[in-house]
Amino acid sequence: MRIAELSDRSGVPIPTIKYYLREGLLPPGELIGRNQARYQERHLHRLRLIRALREVGGLSVAATREVVSVLDSPASGRHEQVGMAHRAVVRRVAADPDDPQWRDARRRAEAWVRELGWRVEPDAPALDQLAGVFLAAARLGDEWLLAQLPRYAEAGLRLAEVEVPPTLALADPAESMAAVAVGTVLGEALLAAVRLLAHEHVSATWRPTPERPAAPDRSATPPAGECAPRNGADADPHPPPVG
Amino acid sequence: MRIAELSDRSGVPIPTIKYYLREGLLPPGELIGRNQARYQERHLHRLRLIRALREVGGLSVAATREVVSVLDSPASGRHEQVGMAHRAVVRRVAADPDDPQWRDARRRAEAWVRELGWRVEPDAPALDQLAGVFLAAARLGDEWLLAQLPRYAEAGLRLAEVEVPPTLALADPAESMAAVAVGTVLGEALLAAVRLLAHEHVSATWRPTPERPAAPDRSATPPAGECAPRNGADADPHPPPVG
DNA sequence: CACTATCGGATAGTAGCACTATCCACTATC
DNA sequence: GATAGTGGATAGTGCTACTATCCGATAGTG
Numbered sequence: 133m134r135i136a137e138l139s140d141r142s143g144v145p146i147p148t149i150k151y152y153l154r155e156g157l158l159p160p161g162e163l164i165g166r167n168q169a170r171y172q173e174r175h176l177h178r179l180r181l182i183r184a185l186r187e188v189g190g191l192s193v194a195a196t197r198e199v200v201s202v203l204d205s206p207a208s209g210r211h212e213q214v215g216m217a218h219r220a221v222v223r224r225v226a227a228d229p230d231d232p233q234w235r236d237a238r239r240r241a242e243a244w245v246r247e248l249g250w251r252v253e254p255d256a257p258a259l260d261q262l263a264g265v266f267l268a269a270a271r272l273g274d275e276w277l278l279a280q281l282p283r284y285a286e287a288g289l290r291l292a293e294v295e296v297p298p299t300l301a302l303a304d305p306a307e308s309m310a311a312v313a314v315g316t317v318l319g320e321a322l323l324a325a326v327r328l329l330a331h332e333h334v335s336a337t338w339r340p341t342p343e344r345p346a347a348p349d350r351s352a353t354p355p356a357g358e359c360a361p362r363n364g365a366d367a368d369p370h371p372p373p374v375g
Numbered sequence: 376m377r378i379a380e381l382s383d384r385s386g387v388p389i390p391t392i393k394y395y396l397r398e399g400l401l402p403p404g405e406l407i408g409r410n411q412a413r414y415q416e417r418h419l420h421r422l423r424l425i426r427a428l429r430e431v432g433g434l435s436v437a438a439t440r441e442v443v444s445v446l447d448s449p450a451s452g453r454h455e456q457v458g459m460a461h462r463a464v465v466r467r468v469a470a471d472p473d474d475p476q477w478r479d480a481r482r483r484a485e486a487w488v489r490e491l492g493w494r495v496e497p498d499a500p501a502l503d504q505l506a507g508v509f510l511a512a513a514r515l516g517d518e519w520l521l522a523q524l525p526r527y528a529e530a531g532l533r534l535a536e537v538e539v540p541p542t543l544a545l546a547d548p549a550e551s552m553a554a555v556a557v558g559t560v561l562g563e564a565l566l567a568a569v570r571l572l573a574h575e576h577v578s579a580t581w582r583p584t585p586e587r588p589a590a591p592d593r594s595a596t597p598p599a600g601e602c603a604p605r606n607g608a609d610a611d612p613h614p615p616p617v618g
Numbered sequence: 619c620a621c622t623a624t625c626g627g628a629t630a631g632t633a634g635c636a637c638t639a640t641c642c643a644c645t646a647t648c
Numbered sequence: 649g650a651t652a653g654t655g656g657a658t659a660g661t662g663c664t665a666c667t668a669t670c671c672g673a674t675a676g677t678g
Contacts, residue, residue, distance in 0.1 A: 177515070180511075180514045180515055181515060183511075184511035184514070184515060187466075187468065187469065187507065187511075188466070188468075188504075188507050188508055188511045190466050210578060211578070211579075214574060214575060214578050218571050218574070218575070221567075221571065222567075222568070222571065223430075223431070223433050223564065225430065225431075226430065245572055250572060250573065250575075250576035251575070251576050251579040251580050252572050252575045252576055252579075253575065256571070256572065256575055257571075258567075258568045258569075258571035258572045258575070259568075259572070261431075261564060261567065261568040261571075262565070262568040262569065262572070264430065264431050264564070265431055265561055265564050265565045265568060268423075268426075268427035268430075268431045268561060269557075269561060271423045271427070272420070272423055272424060272427060272557060274557055274561070276541060276558075277557070277558070277561055277562065277565065280537055280538070281565075283533070283534065283537050284534070284562075284565055284566055284569045285569055285573070286533075287530045287533060287534055287566065287569070287570075288566065288569035288570040288571075288572065288573040289573045289576070289577075290526070290529075290530060291526065291527070291530055291570055291573065292570060292573035292574045292576070292577040293573075293577055294523055294526050295523070295574065296574055296577040296578050296581060297577070297581055298519060300578065300581055300583075301583065314512075314515060314517055314520070315519075315520070316571075316574070318508055318511060318512060318517070318520055319520065319527075319570075320567055320570070321466065321504060321507070321508050322505070322508045322520065322524075322527055323527055323530065323531065323566070323567075323570070324464075324465075324501075324504070324563055324566075324567075325465070325501045325502075325504040325505040325508060326501075326505065326524075326527045326528055326530070326531035327530075327531040327534055327535060327562075327563070327566070328461050328464065328465065328499075328500075328501035328504075328531075328559075329488055329493060329495050329499065329501045329502070329505070329531065330493065330528070330531040330532045330534065330535035330536075331457060331461070331535045331538065331539055331559070332457060332461070332493075332494070332495045332496065332499055332501070333493035333494050333495055333532075333535070334532075334535040334536055334539040334540070335453060335454070335457050335539050335543065336454075336494040336495075337494055338539060338540055338543055340543075340544065
């Protein structure tokens with residue numbers, strides 16, 4: 133197909149496609165004549181992947197290039213694939229490595245992961261992000277968030293246990309990398325959206341337990357509260373306004 | 376304190392503080408003379424909150440202003456607070472409301488939430504983000520992600536059940552809003568970091584089950600696989616390389 | 619008191635990002 | 649053979665988030 137069809141089917145404007153070609157996000161089409169090139173279905177799929185990473189995942193063009201460049205490179209190990217996807221996804225923390233507060237937060241992040249028994253490289257980019265959260269929480273005087281760490285660890289691990297094995301089972305490295313990228317990036321957006329929706333649901337249906345009324349302050353061990361049923365519309369006394 | 380001390384203690388350069396004052400992120404200090412103002416501890420705390428939202432949460436200056444403006448406004452209901460925090464956090468989806476594909480994805484998002492029995496407003500911004508994920512997954516031909524939706528729902532709900540009630544228990548609206556903002560934004564960053572670390576851990580310790588070897592393709596119902604122990608360094612056969 | 623540093627406030631400038639527009643010589647197609 | 653479209657190059661745009669500079673006034677110091 134020519135560039136116009138690529139643009140129509142992907143919804144990406146032609147100048148933007150040319151921009152992605154220049155930036156190396158999209159491999160060039162097969163040159164037919166001096167000013168004619170032919171694009172295949174894989175170009176269309178790549179374009180859709182680029183848009184998904186950019187718009188849903190919020191990746192920058194540079195981060196997207198990092199991800200898709202691994203798709204084009206001959207072969208790389210699982211570890212590199214995962215590391216690449218993580219490096220593209222984590223929010224860059226502008227931290228001074230000499231700042232003692234930062235070093236302390238970073239050290240605590242490593243210590244916490246070690247306590248969990250998780251097998252993680254010391255230079256994992258997610259450790260920086262975790263340290264950034266630790267540092268911000270400490271500066272804001274929010275000890276509640278850190279008290280709930282085990283909950284987050286459990287949620288993350290349960291998700292990882294279903295997210296990771298399917299990608300490890302893939303034989304083709306390119307396919308594996310694509311699965312890692314999509315799973316990591318779209319999975320994060322999906323989880324974030326679902327968490328927000330759950331927040332709204334709990335916020336709308338929660339009421340304080342009579343025997344243990346609402347506490348005046350937000351201590352490290354808050355009351356559990358009573359929530360609406362976990363699942364199933366049948367058990368919900370409140371008809372959902374959605375739809 | 377004067378602006379220099381504010382800058383020193385917060386780590387934010389003076390021109391940036393002036394910029395935040397202009398943009399209305401930071402309330403002005405108490406004017407002493409024609410060119411002297413005094414700042415309090417609350418200004419320092421606000422500055423730290425701004426930096427946390429910006430650097431850890433990745434919020435734009437405009438979104439940060441939306442959040443902190445609610446802190447300054449007299450009083451607003453819980454619902455507005457949660458809605459504000461969500462609107463600031465969700466990734467903007469540039470979707471054409473007339474696109475039938477988009478409408479279908481959006482409709483499926485609403486239907487799924489309704490099936491869960493969750494009480495969510497139809498105009499919740501997270502529904503747009505969820506629809507964006509649905510649409511991207513459909514375009515990429517990734518049906519696996521959608522097959523795992525119940526896992527994400529469970530993870531999101533369990534998190535929300537511990538994250539939301541403590542903020543609802545707060546009496547002071549300003550304090551409540553601050554807790555909602557910090558919990559929503561920092562919690563998302565924390566969850567994302569922990570999920571990435573868990574990915575790395577599972578990726579490093581997983582091996583296919585002998586009786587059911589690695590499947591050649593990534594079907595909608597992948598093999599469960601065998602993972603390292605959930606918790607506790609004692610049970611972990613692999614000494615963690617961290618530290 | 620003089621002198622220097624700093625202040626609040628205003629205006630202007632900058633760097634980076636992600637496109638977007640225009641131009642060109644050429645070519646496919648009606 | 650007119651017209652629209654093509655690949656490739658270069659330049660320009662709009663936005664965001666700061667930074668820099670200047671000003672007259674004032675605080676602190678000796």
